[in-house]
Amino acid sequence: MLSLASVSAGYGSFQALFGVSLxxxxxxxxxxxxxxxxxxxxxxxxxxxxxxxxxxxxRLEERSIGGLPAHLMVEQGIAHVPENRRLxxxxxxxxNLRIGAFIPAARARFHEQLDWVxxxxxxxxxxxxxxxGTMSGGEQQMCAIARALMSKPKVxxxxxxxxxxxxxxxxxxxxxxxxxxAEGLTVLIVEQNVQQVLDVVDRAYLLEVxxxxxxxxxxxxxxxxxxxxxxxxx
Amino acid sequence: MDIYFxxxxxxxxxxxxxxALLALGLNLIFGVIDVVWxxxxxxxxxxxxxxxxxxxxxxxxxxxxxxxxxxxxxGLGVLVHLLIIAPVLDSPPLNQxxxxxxxxxxxxxxxxxxFGTDFRNIGVRLPVLEIATMYVSFARLIAFxxxxxxxxALYFFLKRTYVGIAIRAIAQDREIVGLMGIDQRRVYLVVSxxxxxxxxxxxxxxxxxxxxxxFIGNTFGPVIxxxxxLGGLGNMIGGFIASFVISQIITIGGYYASTEVSYVFAFTxxxxxxxxxxxxxxxP
Numbered sequence: 334m335l336s337l338a339s340v341s342a343g344y345g346s347f348q349a350l351f352g353v354s355l356x357x358x359x360x361x362x363x364x365x366x367x368x369x370x371x372x373x374x375x376x377x378x379x380x381x382x383x384x385x386x387x388x389x390x391x392r393l394e395e396r397s398i399g400g401l402p403a404h405l406m407v408e409q410g411i412a413h414v415p416e417n418r419r420l421x422x423x424x425x426x427x428x429n430l431r432i433g434a435f436i437p438a439a440r441a442r443f444h445e446q447l448d449w450v451x452x453x454x455x456x457x458x459x460x461x462x463x464x465x466g467t468m469s470g471g472e473q474q475m476c477a478i479a480r481a482l483m484s485k486p487k488v489x490x491x492x493x494x495x496x497x498x499x500x501x502x503x504x505x506x507x508x509x510x511x512x513x514x515a516e517g518l519t520v521l522i523v524e525q526n527v528q529q530v531l532d533v534v535d536r537a538y539l540l541e542v543x544x545x546x547x548x549x550x551x552x553x554x555x556x557x558x559x560x561x562x563x564x565x566x567x
Numbered sequence: 568m569d570i571y572f573x574x575x576x577x578x579x580x581x582x583x584x585x586x587a588l589l590a591l592g593l594n595l596i597f598g599v600i601d602v603v604w605x606x607x608x609x610x611x612x613x614x615x616x617x618x619x620x621x622x623x624x625x626x627x628x629x630x631x632x633x634x635x636x637x638x639x640x641x642g643l644g645v646l647v648h649l650l651i652i653a654p655v656l657d658s659p660p661l662n663q664x665x666x667x668x669x670x671x672x673x674x675x676x677x678x679x680x681x682f683g684t685d686f687r688n689i690g691v692r693l694p695v696l697e698i699a700t701m702y703v704s705f706a707r708l709i710a711f712x713x714x715x716x717x718x719x720a721l722y723f724f725l726k727r728t729y730v731g732i733a734i735r736a737i738a739q740d741r742e743i744v745g746l747m748g749i750d751q752r753r754v755y756l757v758v759s760x761x762x763x764x765x766x767x768x769x770x771x772x773x774x775x776x777x778x779x780x781x782f783i784g785n786t787f788g789p790v791i792x793x794x795x796x797l798g799g800l801g802n803m804i805g806g807f808i809a810s811f812v813i814s815q816i817i818t819i820g821g822y823y824a825s826t827e828v829s830y831v832f833a834f835t836x837x838x839x840x841x842x843x844x845x846x847x848x849x850x851p
Contacts, residue, residue, distance in 0.1 A: 382745065
């Protein structure tokens with residue numbers, strides 16, 4: 334469904350990604366794991382168009398999407414839950430969700446999409462008038478995911494959904510991810526929390542210094558001795 | 568209470584309406600685009616000339632002349648953004664100030680060249696109402712009413728529409744609005760058009776009360792900036808309230824001393840307040 338072929342990108346003279354190739358099939362959940370500074374966030378930002386791709390090709394359902402700016406990527410069907418949630422703190426929860434449905438196609442089905450999201454995350458319905466910035470970290474993550482779902486994406490990108498959250502809340506966030514998967518969504522998730530992310534994805538890639546070093550099914554990677562030693566502390 | 572004092576207060580509230588309109592426009596542009604239009608009052612001057620010429624020279628009925636002026640100044644706002652602001656969006660703030668400051672001198676000089684330095688009046692004499700032995704200018708009453716309606720319309724636009732919410736979202740986190748499918752450049756154009764339209768509306772209301780000349784912007788431009796800084800730059804509600812605080816100081820000061828001295832009071836108040844609350848009256 335989503336495929337990247339030898340994608341390179343960077344900031345100014347600094348190159349962050351070196352020929353990254355990866356595939357995500359329809360309905361699949363794929364993880365990208367790796368240490369800090371490996372280029373995981375850059376990868377997400379390139380796919381959602383915040384950072385331009387320098388080389389390579391990017392396709393979504395056989396359509397070339399490489400080089401589109403971010404606001405057009407959303408219309409193609411890519412939604413990105415950014416690192417640190419990045420809600421609009423002084424907008425209410427429901428206003429944040431409305432912004433998530435900004436593109437014309439999403440505006441037309443705003444109410445059904447809103448019902449679906451509230452059904453998925455009833456907590457947000459209770460808090461719909463509250464300013465997003467006043468909620469707890471876990472609730473904010475819930476709202477950030479819901480905001481991305483409002484555009485009815487084909488692929489949902491999640492950048493470090495568990496970052497900066499208390500351990501108990503981290504498990505709740507991974508429960509949310511499982512919940513979204515159960516809805517049949519295609520998910521690409523970047524995480525440092527290797528153990529837990531491998532429990533919710535089908536396959537994963539290991540990104541180190543801007544290049545894919547390993548890939549395999551979640552079970553294979555869980556059994557891989559290098560991953561176990563370097564990333565799971567086992 | 569002294570009846571003249573009450574009259575001064577009422578006139579202060581009425582004056583605040585137009586100032587609030589301009590403060591809203593300036594704050595909207597600053598909050599969203601992060602640029603200060605130093606030339607804002609001179610864009611209002613252009614609108615006043617438009618009303619003047621349409622009405623007195625071309626015989627356009629006044630309401631229609633006002634509509635044309637508002638639309639025209641909204642278009643001017645878009646042009647200012649495209650020609651002056653967009654090329655310097657990524658430049659240091661000082662360069663942006665110089666660019667819009669340059670436009671201020673350009674507009675003033677160009678108006679002088681085209682129209683001379685004559686004071687021109689549209690010649691509409693609206694009655695002065697006498698309410699319980701107090702005199703209230705009808706032109707000011709209209710200006711206040713229309714200004715308030717404009718502010719309320721803007722509020723609902725920002726609160727209820729997709730574009731309005733997008734405008735508020737950009738002011739809070741401009742980096743990620745693209746992820747919501749929002750094209751920042753288009754929102755900037757919308758905001759510039761709204762800022763222009765507010766200046767155009769204010770121009771129509773001011774043309775009823777004041778003569779237009781190339782340097783009219785200098786008489787209220789500094790006051791508007793003072794109001795915006797007092798309310799906290801970019802803080803629309805703060806600017807709205809500050810408009811009424813300053814207009815009260817000006818009219819009540821005028822009652823105790825004279826109009827000229829009242830501006831001294833207003834700016835003294837501003838300077839002292841900046842020492843106590845450097846980030847504005849309503850900073851958290």
